[in-house]
Amino acid sequence: MDDNKNDIEALDRYQDIIQQVLAGRVKDHKCPYCEKGILEINFDGSKMMIKCPECGRYFEGMLA
Numbered sequence: 058m059d060d061n062k063n064d065i066e067a068l069d070r071y072q073d074i075i076q077q078v079l080a081g082r083v084k085d086h087k088c089p090y091c092e093k094g095i096l097e098i099n100f101d102g103s104k105m106m107i108k109c110p111e112c113g114r115y116f117e118g119m120l121a
C-alpha cells in the first residue's frame with residue numbers, strides 16, 4: 058500500500074528531528090517538506106506527534 062511507503066519516507070525525513078526531540082530539543086524545527094513552517098511537536102515520553110502548521114503534514118509515532 059502507498060500508506061506504508063509514505064510512512065517509511067516520512068520516518069526518513071523526520072529522523073533527524075525525532076532524534077533531537079528525544080534529546081530534549083522540541084522547538085524551532087523547520088518542516089522537512091515545505092521548509093517554511095515551524096513544527097509543532099508534542100512528545101509525552103512514548104508518543105510523538107509532529108505537525109507543520111504551514112503545509113499540514115504530520116508525523117505520529119510510538120517510541121517505546
Ligand SMILES: [Zn+2]
Nearest residue numbers: 088091109112
Ligand atoms: Zn510544512
